[in-house]
Amino acid sequence: MTTKDIVLDHVSIRFGSYTAVDNAHLTIQGGEFFSFLGPSGCGKTTLLRCVSGFSEPTEGRVLIGGKDMKGVGPNKRPTALIFQNLALFPLMSVAENIAFPLEVRGVSRKERRKRADELLDMIALPGVGDKKVHELSGGQRQRVAIARALAVEPDILLLDEPLSALDLKLRHHMRTELRAIQQRVGLTFIYITHDQGEALTMSDRIAVMNAGVIEQIGDPESVYNRPKTSFVASFVGETNAIEGKVVLQSGEMVTLETPLGPLQGKAAGGRRYKNGDSCYLFIRPEQMELKADAEAPNTIAASVTKEEFEGNSRILFVSANGVDMRVTRVNRGGSDGMVTGHAVTFAFDPAHATVLPHGQLAGA
Amino acid sequence: MTALRSLFQPMAARHGLGAACFIGIAVFVWVVFLIVLPQISMLDYSFRLNLPKPDIGGPLDVYTLDNYAYFFSGNDGQLNTLDIGILVKTLVAAVFVTLIDIVICYPIAYILAHSATGVAARLMVIGLIVPFWVNEILRAFAFRVLFGATGLINSLGMGAGLWDQPVDFIRADVALYSGLTYAYILLMVFPIFNAVEALDRNQIEAARDMGASWWRVHWRVVLPIAKPGIASGATMVFMLTAGALAAPQILGGPSNLWFTQLIYQWFNESANWQRGSAYAVILLLVCIGFVMMLMRVFKVSIGEIGR
Numbered sequence: 001m002t003t004k005d006i007v008l009d010h011v012s013i014r015f016g017s018y019t020a021v022d023n024a025h026l027t028i029q030g031g032e033f034f035s036f037l038g039p040s041g042c043g044k045t046t047l048l049r050c051v052s053g054f055s056e057p058t059e060g061r062v063l064i065g066g067k068d069m070k071g072v073g074p075n076k077r078p079t080a081l082i083f084q085n086l087a088l089f090p091l092m093s094v095a096e097n098i099a100f101p102l103e104v105r106g107v108s109r110k111e112r113r114k115r116a117d118e119l120l121d122m123i124a125l126p127g128v129g130d131k132k133v134h135e136l137s138g139g140q141r142q143r144v145a146i147a148r149a150l151a152v153e154p155d156i157l158l159l160d161e162p163l164s165a166l167d168l169k170l171r172h173h174m175r176t177e178l179r180a181i182q183q184r185v186g187l188t189f190i191y192i193t194h195d196q197g198e199a200l201t202m203s204d205r206i207a208v209m210n211a212g213v214i215e216q217i218g219d220p221e222s223v224y225n226r227p228k229t230s231f232v233a234s235f236v237g238e239t240n241a242i243e244g245k246v247v248l249q250s251g252e253m254v255t256l257e258t259p260l261g262p263l264q265g266k267a268a269g270g271r272r273y274k275n276g277d278s279c280y281l282f283i284r285p286e287q288m289e290l291k292a293d294a295e296a297p298n299t300i301a302a303s304v305t306k307e308e309f310e311g312n313s314r315i316l317f318v319s320a321n322g323v324d325m326r327v328t329r330v331n332r333g334g335s336d337g338m339v340t341g342h343a344v345t346f347a348f349d350p351a352h353a354t355v356l357p358h359g360q361l362a363g364a
Numbered sequence: 365m366t367a368l369r370s371l372f373q374p375m376a377a378r379h380g381l382g383a384a385c386f387i388g389i390a391v392f393v394w395v396v397f398l399i400v401l402p403q404i405s406m407l408d409y410s411f412r413l414n415l416p417k418p419d420i421g422g423p424l425d426v427y428t429l430d431n432y433a434y435f436f437s438g439n440d441g442q443l444n445t446l447d448i449g450i451l452v453k454t455l456v457a458a459v460f461v462t463l464i465d466i467v468i469c470y471p472i473a474y475i476l477a478h479s480a481t482g483v484a485a486r487l488m489v490i491g492l493i494v495p496f497w498v499n500e501i502l503r504a505f506a507f508r509v510l511f512g513a514t515g516l517i518n519s520l521g522m523g524a525g526l527w528d529q530p531v532d533f534i535r536a537d538v539a540l541y542s543g544l545t546y547a548y549i550l551l552m553v554f555p556i557f558n559a560v561e562a563l564d565r566n567q568i569e570a571a572r573d574m575g576a577s578w579w580r581v582h583w584r585v586v587l588p589i590a591k592p593g594i595a596s597g598a599t600m601v602f603m604l605t606a607g608a609l610a611a612p613q614i615l616g617g618p619s620n621l622w623f624t625q626l627i628y629q630w631f632n633e634s635a636n637w638q639r640g641s642a643y644a645v646i647l648l649l650v651c652i653g654f655v656m657m658l659m660r661v662f663k664v665s666i667g668e669i670g671r
Contacts, residue, residue, distance in 0.1 A: 054569060075575035087566035091588040100584070101574035152574065 003065035003078065004030030004155040004188040006051060011060035013046050020046040022212040023060070028190065028205075030155075033182050035191040035199040038209035039235065039362065044192045045160055047209075051190065052081045052158050064156065079156045080149035084164060086141055088133045094120070094144055095129030101152040119147040123181070139170045146181060156188040163198060175201050196236045200224060208232045210360070226354070228268060233282040233354060235362035240288070240325040242281045243358070246273040254355040256281050259321045260300050265353030278358035285315065285328040287352040296347045300325075304342040318344060410641035431642030447626060451647070454623040455654065457537075458605040461544045462598050465552040468545070469597065473556035474586065478565060492550055504543055504614040511539035511615075540615040544605050551604070552597035559593030560586060595664040599655050606651050623647055 006028040013021040021043040028034045036044040049055045051062055053074035062069045069077060080101075088097050096103075098119050099112035107115070113129070120126055123143040133141060142162060149157055159178075163171045179202045182189045193199050199206045200220040207217045208231070216228045227233035234241055242263065244256030254267045256279055265281045267273065291299065302320035309331075316327040316338055327346060338344075376384035411427045419425060438444040476488055495503070510516050511533035518530045533539045563586060571581045612622035627647065630640030659665070 052573060054573075074569075074573045079573075081570070081573045083566040083570055085564065085566055087564060087570035089567060089571075089585055092584075100571070100576075103584075104571075104575045104577075104580060148574075 002030035005063075005065060006156065006188065006190070007061075007063040007066075008047075008051075009061040009063060011047070011050065011057040011062060013043070013050060013055065014058045019212050021050070021057075024214050025060075026207060026214065026217055028188060030188055031186050033179065033189045033191065033202055033204045035193060035203040035206045036209055037193055037196060037199040037206050037236070039194055042209040043212040044209050048081075048158055048160055048190065048192050051156075052079050053077045054081075078154050079158055080152065080154040081158045082145050082149050082160065082162050084161045086145040086162065088141060088145055088148070090133055092133070093129065094125075094131050094133060094136065097133060097144060098129075098148045098151055100148065105152070115151065116147075119151060122150075122184075123147045138166050139174060142166065142174055143177070146178075150185065150187075154187065156190065157182075159189060159191045161193055161195075163193075164195075171195075171198075178202060200236070206236075208236060210235070210362075226268060227282070227356065230280050230282075230356045230359035230361055233280070233356055238285050238326065238328070239282045240285065241361055242283070242323055242325075244279060244281060246275055246277040246279055246355075248275070249273050253350060254279070256355065259323055263298055263300075263353070264350035265355040266351060268354050268356055271357075273355070273357075279355050280358060280361075281353055281355050283348050283353045285326045287348050288325070288327040288346050289348065290327070290329070291345050291347045298350055298353070299345060299347045301343065301345050304338050304340055304344060306340060307338050314338075316344070318346075406641045407645060409638050410645050412638050414636045414638045431639045432646070434639060435643060435646055447643075450621050450626055451623045451650065453620075454606055455650065457541070457622075458602050461541055461548070461605045462602045464541070464545045465548060465601050466594055466598060469549060469552035469556055470590065470594070472549075473553050473590070473593070474560055474582075476553070477557050477561040478563070478568075492553060495546070496550060500547070500610050501614070503547065504611050507539050507543040507546070507615055508534070511542070534615065535617040535619070537617055537620060540612060540617070540620075543611045543615045544608060547608075547611060548601040548604055551600045555596040555600075556590050556593040559590045563589045591662070592664060595659060595662065598658075602655065603651055606647065 008024045008026050008028075011021060011024045012019065024047060036047060038044050046055070050057050051064075053069065053072060053076070056070065064078060074081070089100065092100070095113060095116040098116040099107075102112045102115060116129055117126070120129055123146060125140055125143055125147075128136065128140070133144070136144065145162065146157075163174050163178075166174060175198055178189075178191075182202075191199070191202065200223075203220055205217060205219050206223050207214045208223060209215065210231045216223060216232045218226075223232060223236055227236065230241070233239055242256075242258050242260060244258035244263065246254055247257045247262065248255040249267065249272065252266045252270065253264055254273055255262050255264050258281065263281055265283070273279065300320055302318035302325065305317045305319050305324070307317065308315040311331065313331055314329050316329060318325050318327060372384060372388060375387065379387075410431055411429070412425065413428055413430060415422075415424055434444070435447055436444055438447075472488070472492075476485060480488055498506070508515075512518070513530040513532065515533075517533065521527050522530065567585055568581055571585050576584070607624055608622070609624045609628060612620075612625055616622060616625075623643070624647070627640050627643045630636050630643055634640075
């Protein structure tokens with residue numbers, strides 16, 4: 001147990017009869033990059049405010065470095081919060097912004113300026129101390145907000161969707177940057193996001209949240225490849241959900257009777273099903289392969305509804321017996337002749353398909 | 365002329381020729397007939413002598429600085445301490461009233477913009493507006509009743525045993541300051557409210573997260589954003605207070621004259637419009653100069669106030 005560890009001990013947060021966070025129970029290790037991933041309104045920001053001290057849990061405890069944080073105000077916790085819109089002070093210079101937490105602590109003007117310049121060097125923005133915040137670009141402001149948060153040397157940095165206001169290219173660049181800063185300073189980062197790309201690329205571990213409940217905690221690969229609930233499977237990454245009923249299970253392999261005929265997939269987490277159980281079979285678009293051979297197992301005959309060209313890949317939207325699916329194919333140059341109405345056959349490896357009990361899907 | 369045309373043409377293009385003509389004429393009438401001409405005629409008056417009717421237009425009717433000279437040196441060439449004293453006292457009192465309004469209105473505006481919601485906010489706004497349905501004279505007399513020797517405050521104070529002789533709030537100018545402060549509260553609340561409302565709540569929370577005490581949050585984060593609003597409100601309150609007539613007339617102590625009362629006396633009691641005009645021009649110039657000086661000191665530009 002280090003001072004940078006955080007324990008959420010059966011934390012529930014209610015507003016009247018509405019439960020924003022339901023029994024969150026987890027430990028975040030010191031120095032970990034930990035993300036809470038979920039759609040807007042899932043309770044992730046509420047949970048973050050609870051860790052930062054702006055609100056208290058209705059039930060349960062928040063422990064930081066082993067100490068119960070009940071009644072400890074946001075300024076007394078070893079945490080620093082970076083707001084979604086950064087909340088930089090528009091009428092102060094960049095250096096004044098970064099040194100504000102030091103000003104609060106009564107550090108001398110000269111010392112403040114020195115520390116601000118050090119931090120500006122660290123975020124690779126030397127010499128902008130005298131500029132006004134609005135003179136900086138989006139990415140630079142981002143880094144200034146991080147520098148301001150790091151000025152008081154917190155143990156834990158809390159980030160509330162800080163990249164959401166940036167354009168795509170910058171967002172991708174800042175992912176690498178944030179991860180690099182985190183590894184350099186060795187702090188615990190708690191990152192809130194609804195963008196699975198951000199969570200997957202930066203995090204050591206991810207907690208996927210839906211409607212106040214943490215559905216799964218794990219490293220990016222296990223969350224993506226081995227989802228434990230229908231929600232996680234459908235929220236993290238693109239996927240095709242095919243509804244069906246269990247007709248056979250042998251070992252890990254489950255056969256479902258679906259509108260597309262019998263299809264096989266793996267039972268997640270070695271779960272046992274009874275015949276007739278309502279399930280979803282999830283298969284990622286990149287695991288679907290076009291096949292000329294219609295005899296292979298797990299084969300689906302469908303017709304093309306449209307194709308989207310994304311540059312590096314083409315997304316083929318297909319429909320079969322009322323089920324809409326998408327197939328991702330690497331773009332190797334040239335047209336592939338996939339016009340609307342074209343009949344295609346594709347197949348997938350059952351080892352890459354996941355069978356999960358019927359549940360809520362993301363965006364449904 | 366080209367500047368005017370470049371204003372007019374886009375407006376005509378966007379809103380149609382009729383609307384553009386209406387706005388153009390309305391603005392022209394407003395500026396020329398209601399602002400420029402009356403002021404010019406006052407200015408003209410202020411440089412003339414108070415002559416009997418037959419002499420007007422005659423050889424004696426010349427431009428003169430007499431009326432202004434009178435303000436500075438009276439009839440006897442000595443420094444006119446009486447009138448200058450009244451002007452200074454009026455300005456000091458107006459500054460005082462403005463400061464009280466800032467102190468009262470900043471918290472009200474802040475709470476209105478950031479804490480009050482729904483019913484509470486609406487009640488606060490109504491509470492601020494309703495008193496202004498009562499006309500100025502009635503309001504002034506209400507304060508006289510409130511602060512009079514047998515008024516509500518004296519009866520309450522004596523009833524509670526806080527003091528045993530009626531306090532003369534009128535002579536002490538307490539009634540006057542209260543009345544003026546109260547009269548212009550709304551003009552101070554709304555500009556500050558406007559400015560503070562633009563403040564992002566996250567900035568307050570961010571400052572708190574970094575350990576800032578509430579006064580530092582206000583001093584470093586909220587006040588700088590409220591500053592143009594405070595400047596705008598303060599300008600209005602100061603100008604109107606310095607130019608108030610009814611409240612000083614009704615609530616002022618017997619030994620205290622407001623500069624506007626002096627102007628009023630020249631116009632009405634002495635029937636000397638020329639000298640009254642000169643005094644009015646002096647008040648206007650001194651007030652404008654004073655406000656501009658303060659704006660320089662506090663580094664606020666006219667553009668910021670206009671926002």
